[in-house]
Structure formats: structure tokens, C-alpha cells
Amino acid sequence: MMMQSKxxxxxxxxxxxxxxxxxxxxxxxxxxxxxxxxxxxxxxxMPLNIGPYLGINYHRALAEGARNLGASAWVMIRNSFIxxxxxxxxKIIVSLLAAYAIVFFKFPGRSFCFWAIIITLMLPVEVRIxxxxxxxxxxxxxxxxxxxxxxxxxxxxxxxxxxxxxLSIPKEIAEASQIDGASPMxxxxxxxxxxxxxxxxxxxxxxxxxxxxxxxxxxLITTKEQYYxxxxxxxxxxxxxxxxxxxxxxxxxVMLAMIPPVFVVLVMQKQFIAGMxxxxx
Amino acid sequence: MAAKxxxxxxxxxxxxxxxxxxxxxxxxxxxxxxxxAVWQSFFLQDPFGGTMIFVGFENYSALFKDPVYWQSFxxxxxxxxxxxxxxxxxxLFLAVQANKKIRFASFYKTMLIWPYAVATMxxxxxxxxxxxxxxxxxxxxxxxxxxxxxxYLLNSGQAFFLITVAATWxxxxxxxxxxxxxxxxxxxxLIEAAAIDGASPIxxxxxVVYPLLSPTTFYLLTMNLVYGFFETFxxxxxxxxxxxxxxxxxxxxxxxxxxxxxxxxxxxxxxSVVLMVLVILLTVFQFRYGEKSVTY
Numbered sequence: 001m002m003m004q005s006k007x008x009x010x011x012x013x014x015x016x017x018x019x020x021x022x023x024x025x026x027x028x029x030x031x032x033x034x035x036x037x038x039x040x041x042x043x044x045x046m047p048l049n050i051g052p053y054l055g056i057n058y059h060r061a062l063a064e065g066a067r068n069l070g071a072s073a074w075v076m077i078r079n080s081f082i083x084x085x086x087x088x089x090x091k092i093i094v095s096l097l098a099a100y101a102i103v104f105f106k107f108p109g110r111s112f113c114f115w116a117i118i119i120t121l122m123l124p125v126e127v128r129i130x131x132x133x134x135x136x137x138x139x140x141x142x143x144x145x146x147x148x149x150x151x152x153x154x155x156x157x158x159x160x161x162x163x164x165x166x167l168s169i170p171k172e173i174a175e176a177s178q179i180d181g182a183s184p185m186x187x188x189x190x191x192x193x194x195x196x197x198x199x200x201x202x203x204x205x206x207x208x209x210x211x212x213x214x215x216x217x218x219x220l221i222t223t224k225e226q227y228y229x230x231x232x233x234x235x236x237x238x239x240x241x242x243x244x245x246x247x248x249x250x251x252x253x254v255m256l257a258m259i260p261p262v263f264v265v266l267v268m269q270k271q272f273i274a275g276m277x278x279x280x281x
Numbered sequence: 282m283a284a285k286x287x288x289x290x291x292x293x294x295x296x297x298x299x300x301x302x303x304x305x306x307x308x309x310x311x312x313x314x315x316x317x318a319v320w321q322s323f324f325l326q327d328p329f330g331g332t333m334i335f336v337g338f339e340n341y342s343a344l345f346k347d348p349v350y351w352q353s354f355x356x357x358x359x360x361x362x363x364x365x366x367x368x369x370x371x372x373l374f375l376a377v378q379a380n381k382k383i384r385f386a387s388f389y390k391t392m393l394i395w396p397y398a399v400a401t402m403x404x405x406x407x408x409x410x411x412x413x414x415x416x417x418x419x420x421x422x423x424x425x426x427x428x429x430x431x432x433y434l435l436n437s438g439q440a441f442f443l444i445t446v447a448a449t450w451x452x453x454x455x456x457x458x459x460x461x462x463x464x465x466x467x468x469x470x471l472i473e474a475a476a477i478d479g480a481s482p483i484x485x486x487x488x489v490v491y492p493l494l495s496p497t498t499f500y501l502l503t504m505n506l507v508y509g510f511f512e513t514f515x516x517x518x519x520x521x522x523x524x525x526x527x528x529x530x531x532x533x534x535x536x537x538x539x540x541x542x543x544x545x546x547x548x549x550x551x552x553s554v555v556l557m558v559l560v561i562l563l564t565v566f567q568f569r570y571g572e573k574s575v576t577y
Contacts, residue, residue: 009383011378012378012379012381012383013383013385015374015375015378016375016378016379016389016392016393019371019375019393019453020389020392020393022450023392023393023395023396023450023453023454024392026407026408026410026411026450027407029407029410029411029418030407030410033410041416042415042416044415044416044417044418044420044421045418045421045422046416046418048418093302094302094303094306095303097299097300097302097303098299098300098302098303098304100299101295101296101297101299101300102300103286104286104287104288104289105288105289105292105295105296105299106288106289106290107292107296107297109297110296113300113303113304116304116307116312117303117304117307119311120307120311121564122560122561122564123311123315123557123560123561124507124511124512124560126511126512126514126533126536126556127318127511127533127536127553127556127557127560128311128314128315128318128553128557129536129537129540129553130318130321130536130540130541130546130549130550130553131313131314131315131316131317131318131321131550132310132314134314134317135309135310135313135314135317136310139309150306150309150310151310153306154306154307154310154311159303166286167285167286169286171285171286171287173287174286174287174289175287178287178289184289184292184295185295209397209398212400213398213399213400213401213402213403215400215401215402215514215515215518216514216515216518216537219518220541231400231402231403231515234402234403234406235402235518235519238406238409238519242413242415242416243415247410247416250406251410254403254406254407257400257403258398258399258400258403261398261399261400262395262398262399264398265394265395265397265398266391266395269391269394272394272397273394273458273462276455276458276459277458277459277462
């Protein structure tokens with residue numbers, strides 16, 4: 001690191017570019033596939049250039065969807081979006097309130113609430129799918145947005161982050177607001193929440209991506225096409241014999257499924273990284 | 282929990298109202314189902330929701346006597362460890378490269394982080410598409426340029442390879458973020474001191490930098506293992522459906538298959554409980570030994 005030969009200065013670039021190519025290559029394949037006809041794709045190998053069918057394929061995917069699916073990408077984008085926003089916004093609001101109570105108030109049962117919430121970090125949804133399904137079903141929430149969203153805002157990651165942040169705020173700020181005669185809720189809405197802008201933004205990025213990319217849970221509880229999310233739609237389109245699959249529509253839908261979360265990460269990269277590394281502890 | 286922050290006194294019912302939404306959701310959608318999973322694991326259930334017969338630990342003993350279950354257990358462990366080692370190793374290497382004082386460092390950073398946004402399921406689809414025996418581009422070249430008889434639908438090793446690649450491809454970005462942050466917090470003065478003492482770059486890394494990264498490594502170890510055990514369900518479900526045979530039937534996939542497809546709720550619940558214990562052990566292990574093994 002002190003004295004570098006020419007080779008040791010170029011080598012990092014080579015490795016990094018190799019990694020970038022390996023990461024981008026599958027994406028390019030999918031994009032290229034979404035620009036050809038199904039016949040071209042199925043007669044392997046698929047041409048590696050960008051074909052002229054981009055417009056047609058995306059239009060069909062958005063307007064109708066694949067023939068064996070019954071849901072257009074447009075409907076599925078709407079569902080994915082509602083689910084992702086619902087999870088992100090819902091989780092942030094509920095967690096802000098809970099973290100506020102746990103940090104700023106001394107009340108009987110505070111410790112119990114804190115530990116009950118923290119325990120949710122221990123069990124990912126995958127280990128409790130069947131009974132959660134039953135609960136959602138009993139509540140009549142199958143094939144509904146509530147059913148898609150509510151069970152996903154259980155885990156305590158946001159409460160953890162907000163609590164950590166609240167604890168790092170100087171005591172004087174809350175004290176001052178009390179001296180000024182502000183009620184706890186006024187302090188919360190007018191002072192605390194605006195101060196928490198950055199963790200909120202970080203949580204939003206992470207939860208939006210988490211919500212958008214949900215798979216197992218929507219798979220379980222949506223059986224009606226009108227509630228299919230993009231990922232479920234892609235899965236349904238790929239079931240069945242290879243020759244029956246409309247690969248160009250599937251690949252167009254895959255691109256549509258990737259773009260929003262990637263866009264969010266690119267635009268909010270700083271907040272995203274901050275949010276991830278802050279929740280490490 | 283010492284009072285490190287100002288605390289409102291005599292606020293009456295307000296704190297309860299504030300914490301209520303979170304607690305309601307946690308009770309209804311976490312504790313109640315978790316308790317139900319444990320409860321149902323002690324019963325044999327008629328799949329059509331009829332009778333429930335109490336069988337004690339029979340679901341569990343049947344499970345532990347079942348060679349298919351043990352195969353799934355071993356498959357899951359091998360898979361999770363493989364994905365963890367590959368994803369963490371590659372990410373650490375790339376983070377070291379990206380951390381060097383080179384031009385375009387922030388470009389590289391951005392280009393290596395974006396895959397985090399790709400859904401695990403989509404990663405499965407990407408690799409499925411390239412390796413599909415009929416339409417896959419890479420599959421075509423494997424067969425025609427290298428003479429490899431590629432068909433992951435029939436060959437267990439190939440199927441396992443494919444799901445490992447798909448899981449690793451996506452997870453490297455996540456590990457990269459943490460390792461890069463960890464590397465950037467290593468004081469350069471320490472590295473320079475080691476260089477002055479005559480340590481080679483490799484020694485400098487393993488003796489000085491890597492131990493300082495141990496909190497990050499430990500955290501990522503847990504997160505990657507959890508990822509490998511649980512969050513890779515979409516890949517298995519989409520790409521191999523546990524096949525060929527049982528070759529890629531990881532534990533979480535088996536829980537789903539036995540519960541949803543085979544409607545064996547008792548066995549599925551017992552499997553869920555075993556997985557719960559596994560996760561809790563992993564988390565507790567990380568909390569307790571994570572701090573001890575960390576060198577400062």
C-alpha cells in the first residue's frame with residue numbers, strides 16, 4: 001500500500017470489473033430476451049443483441065400479461081406497489097410510536113413490551129407460515145391487501161433502529177420542550193419526528209425493497225389473479241412446460257419487477273447504507 | 282435499560298396507546314401463530330380441518346426417524362454454509378479491492394451494491410433462464426462448446442450448483458456493504474504501523490485488519506446463515522422445486538411442501554418448531570459469543 005507496482009495498481013480494477021460484469025450479465029440476458037420474440041428465445045441460443053420487439057413485448061406484458069397467467073403486469077405492479085408502500089409506511093409509523101413510548105416514557109409493562117417486540121427479530125416468517133396463514137384466513141384477510149401487509153410489519157428492525165436513534169438524542173431537547181409547556185405528542189410530532197428524518201429514510205428504503213420483493217407470503221395467501229404481485233405472476237408464468245412459456249413476456253415482467261427497487265437503492269444509496277450498518281448492532 | 286433519555290412522567294394512558302398498534306400486530310401475527318405452530322406439532326390433523334388427535338411427540342419422533350428429513354437437514358446445512366462462505370469470502374475480497382485508494386471507488390461501490398435490490402426469487406429466475414436446458418444461453422454453450430451434458434432437472438449436483446450460484450450472486454452485495462463499512466473504519470495508522478514494522482500486505486491484512494473486522498464477520502455469519510437456511514426458499518421453489526428427487530429440498534422448502542402441498546400439518550408444524558429452535562440458537566449464539574470473540 002506504500003509503494004505500488006503498476007500491476008498492483010491495475011489489479012483491483014480488474015477484479016472489480018470482473019465482479020461488475022458477473023453481476024450485470026444476467027440482467028443483460030433478461031433485457032435482451034425481453035426484446036426478442038418467443039420463437040427466437042426458444043431456438044437456443046438466443047441472439048445476444050437487442051432486438052426490435054422491446055415496445056411490443058412491454059406493451060403486451062403491461063396490458064395483457066402472458067396468455068397462461070390472467071393478470072397484466074400493470075395490475076401486478078399496482079399490487080406490488082401497494083404492498084411495498086403499505087409495509088414501509090405502516091412499519092415506520094407503528095415503530096415510531098412504539099419506540100417513542102419505550103424510550104420516552106416510564107410505565108409498568110415497558111420492559112415486557114420491549115422484549116416482546118425484540119423477540120420478533122428471532123423468528124423469520126418462514127418458520128411460522130402455516131399458523132400465520134390460518135390466522136390471516138380466520139380473519140378473512142386472504143386475498144386482501146391487509147393480509148399481504150400486516151403480517152409483514154411484525155419484525156422489530158425499525159423499532160430497534162428508532163430506539164437507538166432516540167437514545168442518542170440529547171436529553172436537553174425533550175427537557176426544553178417540557179419547559180416550554182409542550183405536550184408529549186406535540187414534542188413527538190413537531191420536534192422528534194422531523195429530527196428522525198434520516199433513520200426514517202433509511203428504514204423506508206430497506207422496508208420498501210423488503211416489501212416489494214416478498215415472495216413466500218404472497219404465494220401462500222393470494223389465489224385470485226387480481227391480487228397477484230409481480231413476483232407471484234412471474235412464478236405462475238414459469239410453471240408448466242418450457243414450450244408453453246412466453247419467455248419474452250416473462251422477461252419483460254422480470255425487468256419491471258427489478259426496476260423500482262433498484263431505482264430506490266440507487267437514488268437513496270446513502271440512506272440505505274446508513275440504515276443497514278446502523279442496525280448491525 | 283437505564284434512563285439514558287428524558288422520560289415523561291404521569292402521562293396516564295398515552296404510552297399504552299402509543300405502543301398498542303405494534304403490540305397488537307405482534308400478538309396477532311407473531312406470538313399467536315408461533316404458539317399455534319408449537320401446539321399443532323403435537324397433533325395429527327385431518328387435512329380438511331376435521332378431527333385433531335393428540336399424539337404427543339410422535340410427529341417429532343417420526344421426523345427424526347425419517348431419512349428424508351435427515352437428508353433435508355444435511356442438504357440445508359451444506360447449502361447454508363456453502364452460500365455463507367462463498368458470499369462472505371467474495372464480498373470481503375471485493376470490499377478490500379474497493380477500499381484501496383483507487384479512482385472510481387464510489388462508482389465501483391454503487392455498481393456492487395445495487396444487486397441487494399434484486400429479489401431472491403428474481404435471482405433464481407435469472408440463473409434459471411441462463412441455465413435452462415432448452416433455452417438457456419449458458420446451458421447451450423456448456424452442451425455444445427464443452428460437451429457437458431447439462432440438465433439440472435435430472436442431475437442433483439448441477440441443481441445444487443445452480444441454487445448455490447443464484448443465492449450467492451444476490452447475497453454478495455449485502456455482505457459487501459458491511460465489509461466496506463467495516464474496512465473504512467479501520468484506522469490507517471494501525472496498518473501503516475504494521476507496514477513500518479515490515480509486515481507484508483498479506484500479513485498486514487490477516488494480522489491487523491481482519492481481526493478488527495471480527496464484529497462485522499460475526500454479524501454477517503449469523504445473517505448469512507439465516508439467509509441460507511430461510512430466505513432462499515424462493516430460489517428452491519422457483520428453480521428446482523426441491524428436486525431432482527430430494528436433492529435440493531432444504532428444510533424450509535420441506536416445511537412448505539409438507540404443509541401446503543401434502544397437507545400434513547402436524548409434521549409441518551413439528552418441522553417449523555425445529556427450525557424455530559435452530560434460529561433461536563443461532564441468534565443467542567450471536568448475541569452471547571459475538572461480543573466475546575471480538576478482538577479490539
